[in-house]
Amino acid sequence: MTNHWIDLKNSDVILIMGANPAENHPISFRWVMAAKDRGATVIHVDPRFTRTSTQADIYASLRSGTDIAFLGGLIKFILDNDLYQKEYVVEYTNASYLVHSDYTFDAGIFSGFQSDKATYDKSTWWYQMGEDGIQLMDRTLQDANCVFQLMRQHYARYDLETVSNITGTPVADLRRVYEAVASTGRPDRVATIMYAMGWTQHTHGAQNIRAATIIQSLLGNMGMAGGGINALRGESNVQGSTDHGLLFHLLPGYLAAPRAKFQALADYIDANTPKCSDPLSANWWQNFGKYAVSLLKWLYGDHATADNEFGYGWLPKLADGGNYSWLTYWPTMRSGKIKGFIAWGQNPAVSSTHANGVRQALEHLEWMVTVNLWDTETSSFWQRPGVDPATIQTEVFMLPCAASVEKEGSITNSGRWAQWRYTAAEAPGEAMSDGWIINQIMRRLRQLYAAAPGPNADPILNLAWEYGEGEIDTHQVARQINGWATSDVKDKDGNVIVAGGKQVKNFTQLQADGSTACACWIYSGSYNEEGNMMARRDPVDTHPQGLGLCSNWAWAWPLNRRIIYNRASVTMRGEPIDPARALIRWNAAEKKWEGDVPDGGWPPGERLPFIMRRGGRARLMGPSMADGPFPEHYEPWESPVFNPLHPQETNPALWDLEKDAKGATHAFPLVGTTYRVSEHWQTGAMTRNLPWLAEMQPEMFVEISPQLAAERGIANGEQVLVESARGAIEAVALVTPRFQPFDIGGQIVHEVGMPYHWGYTGLVKGGSANELTPPVGDANTMIPETKAFLCNVRKLPGGNGRKEV
Amino acid sequence: MSNAMLIDLTRCIGCRGCQAACKQWHDLPAESTRNLGSYQNPPKTSGKTWTLISFDEITVDGQLDWVFAKRQCMHCQHPACASACTVGALHKTADGPVAYDAAKCIGCRYCQYACPYDIPAYEWDQTLGLIGKCDFCVDRQAAGLEPACVKACPTEALVFGKRSDLLAEARRRLARTPHNYVQHIYGEHEAGGASMLYLSSVPFASLGFPTLAAEPATAYTELIMRQTPGIALGVAAGASAVYWIIRRRQMMQEQAAAPATVTTAESAEEVQS
Numbered sequence A: 001m002t003n004h005w006i007d008l009k010n011s012d013v014i015l016i017m018g019a020n021p022a023e024n025h026p027i028s029f030r031w032v033m034a035a036k037d038r039g040a041t042v043i044h045v046d047p048r049f050t051r052t053s054t055q056a057d058i059y060a061s062l063r064s065g066t067d068i069a070f071l072g073g074l075i076k077f078i079l080d081n082d083l084y085q086k087e088y089v090v091e092y093t094n095a096s097y098l099v100h101s102d103y104t105f106d107a108g109i110f111s112g113f114q115s116d117k118a119t120y121d122k123s124t125w126w127y128q129m130g131e132d133g134i135q136l137m138d139r140t141l142q143d144a145n146c147v148f149q150l151m152r153q154h155y156a157r158y159d160l161e162t163v164s165n166i167t168g169t170p171v172a173d174l175r176r177v178y179e180a181v182a183s184t185g186r187p188d189r190v191a192t193i194m195y196a197m198g199w200t201q202h203t204h205g206a207q208n209i210r211a212a213t214i215i216q217s218l219l220g221n222m223g224m225a226g227g228g229i230n231a232l233r234g235e236s237n238v239q240g241s242t243d244h245g246l247l248f249h250l251l252p253g254y255l256a257a258p259r260a261k262f263q264a265l266a267d268y269i270d271a272n273t274p275k276c277s278d279p280l281s282a283n284w285w286q287n288f289g290k291y292a293v294s295l296l297k298w299l300y301g302d303h304a305t306a307d308n309e310f311g312y313g314w315l316p317k318l319a320d321g322g323n324y325s326w327l328t329y330w331p332t333m334r335s336g337k338i339k340g341f342i343a344w345g346q347n348p349a350v351s352s353t354h355a356n357g358v359r360q361a362l363e364h365l366e367w368m369v370t371v372n373l374w375d376t377e378t379s380s381f382w383q384r385p386g387v388d389p390a391t392i393q394t395e396v397f398m399l400p401c402a403a404s405v406e407k408e409g410s411i412t413n414s415g416r417w418a419q420w421r422y423t424a425a426e427a428p429g430e431a432m433s434d435g436w437i438i439n440q441i442m443r444r445l446r447q448l449y450a451a452a453p454g455p456n457a458d459p460i461l462n463l464a465w466e467y468g469e470g471e472i473d474t475h476q477v478a479r480q481i482n483g484w485a486t487s488d489v490k491d492k493d494g495n496v497i498v499a500g501g502k503q504v505k506n507f508t509q510l511q512a513d514g515s516t517a518c519a520c521w522i523y524s525g526s527y528n529e530e531g532n533m534m535a536r537r538d539p540v541d542t543h544p545q546g547l548g549l550c551s552n553w554a555w556a557w558p559l560n561r562r563i564i565y566n567r568a569s570v571t572m573r574g575e576p577i578d579p580a581r582a583l584i585r586w587n588a589a590e591k592k593w594e595g596d597v598p599d600g601g602w603p604p605g606e607r608l609p610f611i612m613r614r615g616g617r618a619r620l621m622g623p624s625m626a627d628g629p630f631p632e633h634y635e636p637w638e639s640p641v642f643n644p645l646h647p648q649e650t651n652p653a654l655w656d657l658e659k660d661a662k663g664a665t666h667a668f669p670l671v672g673t674t675y676r677v678s679e680h681w682q683t684g685a686m687t688r689n690l691p692w693l694a695e696m697q698p699e700m701f702v703e704i705s706p707q708l709a710a711e712r713g714i715a716n717g718e719q720v721l722v723e724s725a726r727g728a729i730e731a732v733a734l735v736t737p738r739f740q741p742f743d744i745g746g747q748i749v750h751e752v753g754m755p756y757h758w759g760y761t762g763l764v765k766g767g768s769a770n771e772l773t774p775p776v777g778d779a780n781t782m783i784p785e786t787k788a789f790l791c792n793v794r795k796l797p798g799g800n801g802r803k804e805v
Numbered sequence B: 001m002s003n004a005m006l007i008d009l010t011r012c013i014g015c016r017g018c019q020a021a022c023k024q025w026h027d028l029p030a031e032s033t034r035n036l037g038s039y040q041n042p043p044k045t046s047g048k049t050w051t052l053i054s055f056d057e058i059t060v061d062g063q064l065d066w067v068f069a070k071r072q073c074m075h076c077q078h079p080a081c082a083s084a085c086t087v088g089a090l091h092k093t094a095d096g097p098v099a100y101d102a103a104k105c106i107g108c109r110y111c112q113y114a115c116p117y118d119i120p121a122y123e124w125d126q127t128l129g130l131i132g133k134c135d136f137c138v139d140r141q142a143a144g145l146e147p148a149c150v151k152a153c154p155t156e157a158l159v160f161g162k163r164s165d166l167l168a169e170a171r172r173r174l175a176r177t178p179h180n181y182v183q184h185i186y187g188e189h190e191a192g193g194a195s196m197l198y199l200s201s202v203p204f205a206s207l208g209f210p211t212l213a214a215e216p217a218t219a220y221t222e223l224i225m226r227q228t229p230g231i232a233l234g235v236a237a238g239a240s241a242v243y244w245i246i247r248r249r250q251m252m253q254e255q256a257a258a259p260a261t262v263t264t265a266e267s268a269e270e271v272q273s
Ligand code: SF4
Pocket: B072, B073, B074, B075, B076, B079, B080, B081, B082, B098, B114, B115, B116, B117, B118, B119, B120, B133
């Protein structure tokens, strides 16, 4: 989230799209309701009328996978009707930048496409640079090559009728949504966007979010209280795990993981340090080296010295061009290259797209360790239905672990708040904390390497791993995450600013010379000499206008900033754009900012607000994207209709490693989508084992429209077969008018939806929706496209399937 | 002044936090269920399920709505169940709850027949007593706590307070955003009034709430019960008394029945098939 949960109450318009928060983030609705009580308009755009839709002032349906068409139409609507905030757009976005004269978009393909590699050479998407190293601009926004005009031209095709023919949304509904959202393109109104996996899990998922960026930037809603783009994270601590380097291409704190071509630390730092000569740009990533060296000092302690590049050589490097994302594991495992697998707190046999491929891949392992609360479908893959355990040689170790409430530590919510929590109950039986388990693994690895050092012993033996023998002290880890001075840190004049051994105040004190160590720079400030800031529990709203900042409750990264890019809530002259929602305000007398922690303390006008962007401005055009600088509508990898915009049906840069897993429309004519219900959690391991929740949603079901049910002769409550090119599962047909067929340019398209919580272990069992979903991923993130695929639903062969009740 | 609960269906998101919290607080067992073509589960309140959310797909003026309604004992001001009870196992407390004393209950099930809301449920294997129903969290109230379901509700669809205050709050909501509601506080007068007060955007009859006159159902049950003293009641007499009560309940419903202005999804389906 750019903003945070409580801040939802400050919105005038709440666009919920690609999300179902009433069901999946019910607590968020405390704040959505608070906004409604203030008179806010709530909009829900979704293929299915859900529990969220019941609270929406406007509900608009759309066919899964067509969000960019929907949002592209909104961009056009804003531009055509002059509903954007001009000063904001000129000052705070790259609208005025002049783009390379060779940039083109033709027949669905942007300039620079390399068809042999299915990737783009992005050089023509970048800006024209002046001799002073600053991009050329036309602040009148008239130049045909400026971002603003290119954007206008790009979305000129997205008129209401065209959009409606793609999305299936009635034109009148499109207009209502567009008018409501665009009504916030003025200083005294603000809209927020709530999204979740309904936007990300597409072959163009990252571009869905980019489209939101364009809209919120045009309307001047970024950095504002009640505004922003708010990702509703699907796991309670997924924000924290992403922050701390969960993804293959990132080290903690969103530092790019080193690639093989950067064998020297200086090259790695140089390649990741953006340069900008514009004095108005803070270009915050210019500090990359400080954070990278401090991370190395934490990893390797006294072994990290200037002479050995702080141990940079010991860090594993990604092969140049190598991709190690989720989708690549399973074909690689099936090829026998991966011998062992630790499934820690996860259940890919249910959670992963193309789950049958995953289950088969696990059979190729020599060993697997599962760390979980329960026996899951993953730990029991070898005894799953239809499989003879005698044919599977994988040795499976199950380590029972403590649940989150059975151990102390921090958890980071979607709003970037790190909150401390305590042990509420002791873990049962032999269940141990994750920290204890990883400590034992690491200690034994080191003993083995010390006894017989192999070629890669150094990274293991030189790691600073000083956590004792049993439990890891979470306070010690939290202090390391904050960072400390390994020796005296001095300023230019030689004055000591942090004495050796003391905690740094925050990341502004981190150094690139090895005098500081820090495990995750964005959390620096969370546990300093003032104590554990994450454990603060003062619920008082600190904002004079009652904006719900609650700045003394827990701690938000970075620097306890509750709304990021908040300098965009004031003009370059320092005036709050909306005085009634003055998130920050410059106190000229005392020469300091009041309100939220600003994005840098410079006086008004000295720096541009988007400090994490090289040039300091939000990007309407995003030249660093893998699949185009403007979001463009492409059909999902599997789709029953043709793309009416151009002959390029699907995203040309998408990730399809397993092309033969694709289904054809004649066999699978229905659009399928997957989701979650309030009553179950992810793969159901925690909830299908809890009787009170299992009784509420006991069986796998598929929701289908009455029209489709009538066509197929399916009755409500009947057991049916759902099939795709990847698998077939049984489910209870839930016939409901909450799904309606789509009119796609005269073609009737039916969509069906399924929760993905079921599997073959637990108290209540059922087919896994992910047996049907495809192994294809987004061009930028490689996230699988589980939200739009082709399937079919039919009566169970041999029998009317009517349930005995 | 007695306690009450305001249940504003227009704020309910159907998350069922209340339903789970009730079971958790009272340590009630789960039931073995099937998906019968609806999210609603268990299908009915029982001695094991004291509260549940009903899910109704309703079309009003051609507009689809999906309405979630928390169901439980209404904690009537003049509870028919209590007056039907020959041994005093059920009684209305001054604080609001209609409390149940398992030690006194003989399992005759008169309360079950008497209740106009079909709430008391007989449980053969119930460890908490032979009859099970929402107890309005008497134990929590005694400790100065709000009921478990109210505590769990994220959207303030459930509000706990004094009945007079909640009636005033309900009227305020009806006046402030009249377009959001049908102008009816269900439970204010029904069968003499109840501690559970409801607001809704659709007519209560369309959700299957019984349409009841303002007269307490107890006036009649008390009469009949007085004529049939204690546990000496013969089987035949008991049966006829029960028949009389049921008949009376039907009559009251018929008297008060208003024409329904909406079609439910089920009936729409019937029309189609
Ligand atoms: S709803 Fe039924 S059980 Fe509850 S108090 Fe009223 S009559 Fe008694």
